[in-house]
Structure formats: structure tokens, C-alpha cells
Amino acid sequence: MRVIVFCHSLQSDWNHGNAHFLRGVCADLIARGHFVEVYEPADAWSVTQLVAEHGATPLKGFARAYPQLHSNRYPPGTLDLDLALADADLVLVHEWNEHALVQRIGEHRKANPHYRLLFHDTHHRAVTAPESMAAYDLRHYDGVLAFGSAIRDLYRAKGWAERAWTWHEAADPRVFRPLPGEPREGDLVWIGNWGDEERTAELHEFLLGPVRSLGLKARIHGVRYPEHALQALGDAGIAYGGWLPNYEAPRVFARYGVTVHVPRRPYVQALPGIPTIRVFEALACGIPLVCAPWDDCEGLFEPGEDYLVARNGNEMRGHLHDVLHQPRLAQALAEHGRRTILARHTCAHRVDELLDIYAEIAPAQSQAAPPAGALNTTKPQGEPQR
Template identity: 65%
Template sequence: MKLVLFYHSLLSDWNHGNAHFLRGIVQELKSRGHDVQVYEPKDGWSLSNLISQYGEEKIEELHQYYPGLDTNFYELDTLNLDEVLAGADLVLVHEWNDHDLVRLVGEHRSKNNYRLLFHDTHHRAVTERESMAAYDLSHYDGVLAFGNVIKELYLNEGWTKKAWTWHEAADTRIFYPRTATEKEGDLVWIGNWGDEERTAELHEFLLNPVKELGLKAKVYGVRYPDHAIKSLAEAGIEYGEWLPNYKAPEVFAKYKVTVHVPRRPYVEALPGIPTIRPFEALACSIPLITAPWEDAEHLFTPGQDFLVAKNGEEMKKHLQTVLQDQRFTQDMVADGLRTINRRHSCSHRVNELEEICEELGIAPEKIYPSSKSPVTHAE
């Protein structure tokens, strides 16, 4: 197939978690013989911030981890859709796109024969409903939603007639267990402070337990206000600023445990959607302890693949267990890795996408151009 993808950024994961999944999907599609073209806006905020703060060399570094990964830049005023979409079989348009682009691609689809899907990987369908309702999806063939609750919302609101659940997953070309190295600390957390959506939770499930247990910990991320950096220092936690996502597996290998602290909208309004961080942690075989979230879609086996802490006191107990009971911890990370390798890699998600393409009527010989086996890593 020829696929054309419109996303915010393939090159930058600065405050842009969707790049994690997008890179894995693009590389997996290419490995199966598909022609994949990605388009992102020129001067997009994520890439602009990345380059302004860390320089062009970070793009060169990215290509060392993702050889052959490339993108196309466009300006909406000069975008020639006849040229860009010539010969396309499937077009994906991500929800973090300008409303005008979404509308223009839909209008182009109404006069052409490719299949067109809208891809939603955020909580804005719940938290910014008016903005999401303003997207014109009338000429789209359907929606890929990263959780059942989002899929049902699109259908119930009448924003689309067809929708499929398409969860994010680990890019196992990059996220896999690394050879054990000498540990640099006890706990690492990779995540952005954000818009105060989980400030209380970060104190309860991360900062306070680390401080009270006297753990050696480090935190990576962006958009940390002064009060957050001060709070980290008071808890004895080192702040490492932005970490390129492709370097996360190397960092995980240097620590004994990580935690997941989901943002409040996911916990309260989007049960079953854990975000991509737990997938990536489990794929790297680092023990994971998470603040409460409801695994409504049975993606994992909580208590077996990872531990769930109901409150700060339980987080402290779980941290002590993981750090002190080596046999228990080894069994847990083995179970977590097995779950990823059986169900939650980008290879699995491309399998699902190919099945959706069949349902949309794309010719099988285009969907399955080769029998090339996807890259996997041993459990």
C-alpha cells in the first residue's frame, strides 16, 4: 500500500508522546514493504522547541536509532493535495492537526478513491469536546481511537459512522531489555509535569515515597515549573530535563524500578487507556508500579505484569517489595515482557491496521505485499 500520514511530528518527541507510537508504526509498515510518507507542519511547536533548546544534532542522533526515518514538511497555504495524495491507498490524519487541514483532506477524499481515517490518541475528545466536535469528518471512512471509551464517544456523538479501537503499543525495535549495567540509582520516572493535571498525584505517588524511603531517584521531562523543580530538590530527586524517547531503554537499564502516574483525565474519564509509558516500561523489563487506573479493556494483568498502589503508603510498600524481593521482581518483569511480546508491540498494531484495511475494501495484494517477518526480540 501507499500510506500518507499527516501528524504533528515524526522527528520530535519533545512534549509530544504521539511520536513514540508513530515512529514504531512507520518503521513496521516499511519493513513489510509498504510505501509510507509522513507529512508534518513546517515550524511545528514540538520540533521548534527541540531544535531551539537542543540543536539540530538531536535530529542526527534520532537517525542513528531510526535509520531511514524521514518526513515531509508542508505549509497549509501551499499544500498540493493532488500531488501529495496521488496513488494513495490509505491516508491517516491525526487529531493534533489544524481543523482546516482535516477538512481539506476530507474534501479531497470525497473526489478520490483512497481510504481516509482520523486517528485520536488524546483525552481532548472528553476534556475539549467543543474543539473536537468542530473537526469535519463527514468524508472520512472512520476513526481510529486509542481506547474503547473514545471510540464509543465518536459514535455516540455522531462524529463518525465507523470507529475502531487502536491502542498504542511498544516499539520493540527500540524498547527491549538491555544488558544489565551497574545501577545508577533506585527509581527513575520519565514524564512531563504538564498542566497541573497530576500535581497532587506526583507528590503522593512519587515525591513523598522517594523522600520517605530515602531512595536515590531521577526524573526526566519538560515543562517543569519552578515550584516543581523545587519540590524535586526537597525530595532529594535529581532532575534530568528532557530525555529523547529513544534513549529511555538505556536509562531504564540503570535503575531498579519505575512508576506510572497517569494524568487525571485518563483516570477519571478514560478508563482502559494507560498511555504509552507502561507499554514501553514493560517492554524493557524494568519493574513497574502504577498509581490507580482502571484496566477496563484487560490489556494487562495488574498485580502480575505490574503492581498497582492505591495510595502513597501502598506505593512505599510496593517499592520496598520490588527493591528487596528479587525473585518476586524477576517473575513480575518476565510476565510483563511476555504480555508485551504476545499482544502489545507495534507489529501487533500493524496487524490490526491491516485487518481494518481489509474491512475498508483495500485489495489484499496491496495490504500484504510481502511475507517479510517483522522484527521481534526474544522474551
């Protein structure tokens, strides 16, 4: 099968967590023998910011970490959809694309019914910026892949799409796995962006405060930390490590005793059942996890077995102390959490679900086996533009 993906960026995960899951899905499709081709704009802000801060080295690091993945970086306004979609079977359009491109692809699908077209939503904008999401023209799309049932239901209720499926994110266990033997560097590590003040109070209560009161040796990685946030980290005695390539997270997790999940407020208040992909990745890496409150109403995990839940800062302090001082508890959490990921939440599981959805909506003539000799990797289109 020929799968075409339109996304903001596959190469850069600088303030762009959507790249994590897309990399795993594309890699798994390729491993199964499908042809995958990815398109991203040449001026993608994630790549632009990454190169401005760190040069071209991280892009080379991505190429080494994912040698099977490549992107076609196109200048805005010049993308030839007839060429890009000529032999497509399935097309995925991620929601961090311009409205005009989403509409253009939909109109192309109307005129060329040989492929199936799905919109992929992995953000809280359906709640926090509904006017922006309503502006996407999805009339000619075959449906929406939503990373939680609450998002799926919004598309249906608001009439943004006739069909929508829940398609949770997941971890790629080929990348996110335990790395025994790494030297211990500290007690707690957290990988996440400060963001748009959507969880400032929560970070103080569930992360900075407990670290300070317990005197933990802690480190934080991420971007978009304003000066007041950096000052707060310093006051809590937390080292700030800046941006971390996502494929390096397993090595960092392996050097610390525990990590935490502090969800953004929109997910807690309006979109229950949706964890960030960091939860899947941390559990896949076998590091004990303690979560600030979130409602796992879709039954993805087993709270208390896969991870501990702290209802407030005092409980977070207690849980962190216990995990760091009770090796059996830490080991039990790490092993149970990883088993759950391997049993239900890998990118391979999500590709199974995607192929089931495709089979449900595919035209009869598209369900034949792919032709012999079909390419099994994405094809590079020259050097990334700077």
C-alpha cells in the same frame, strides 16, 4: 500498499508522546514492504521547542535511531494534496493537526475515492475539550482510530463519526527492549512531563512522597516543569534530568531498579482503560513497574503479575520497598510484563489490526498486491527546516 501519514511530528518527541507510537507503526509497515510517506508542518511547535533548547543534534540523533523514517516538512498552507495523495491506498490523519487541514483532506477524499481515510485520536480532548474535537470535519472520513474504547464510544455517541475502532497504542520491541549490562545508577527513574497540573497531587502522593520517605536515589526526565515543580523535586532529593529522547529510554530504564506510572486525572476519572504509552514501553524494557490507580477495564494487562498497583501513597511506598529489596519479585514482574507486551501489545500487533480494518473498508480494486518494485522506505525531502 501506499500509506500516507499526516502528524504533528515524527522527528520530535519533545512534549509530543504521539511520536512514539507513530514511529513504531511506520517502521513496522516499512519492514513489511509497504511504502510509507509522512507529512508534518514545517513549523511544528515540538520541533521548534526542541531545536530552541537543544539545537539540531536531537534531530540527527533521531535520524540515526530511525534511519528508515523520514518526514516531508511542508510550510502551512502550501501542501499540494493532489500530489501527496495521488497513489495513496490508506491515509492516516492524526488529531494533532489543524482543523483546516483535516477538513481539506476530507474534501480531497470525497473527490478522490481511490483511497481510504482514517482519523487517529490519541488524546483526552474528547472529554476535556469536546468543542475542539467536535469542530473537526470528519464527514468524508471512513472512520476513527481511537486509542481506547471510551474514546471510540464518544465518537459514536456524539455523532462525530459514523464508524470508529479501538486501536490502542503499543511498544516497538525493536527499540524498547531490555539492555543487560548497563551500570546501575539508582533506584527509581520516572520519565514523564509535568504538564498542565493534571496530576500534580498524584505526583506528590505516588512519586515524590514515597521517594523522599524511602530515601531512594531517583531521577526524573521530562519537560514543562515549572519552578515550583523543580523545587519539589529538589525537596524530595530527586535529580532532574530534563528532556530525554524517547529512543534513549531503554538505556535509562536499564540503569534503575523500578519505575512508576502516574496517570493523568482525565484518564482515571473519565477515560478508564487507557494507559499511556509509557506503560507499554516500560514493560517492553523489562523494568519492574508500580502503578498509581487506573482501571484496566479493557483487560490489556494482568495487574499483580505485569505490574503492582498502589491504591495510595502508603501502598506505593510498600511496593517500591518490596521491589527494590526482593530480587525474585522484581524479576518476576519484569519477565511477566515483557511477555505480555510481546504476546499482545507490540506495534506489529497494531499494524495487524490496522490492516484488518483497511481490508474491512477497502474498495475491491485496492485489495490487490502492491506492484513489484514498490519502495519500502519513506523518502527524504531535503534537510529539515529550522
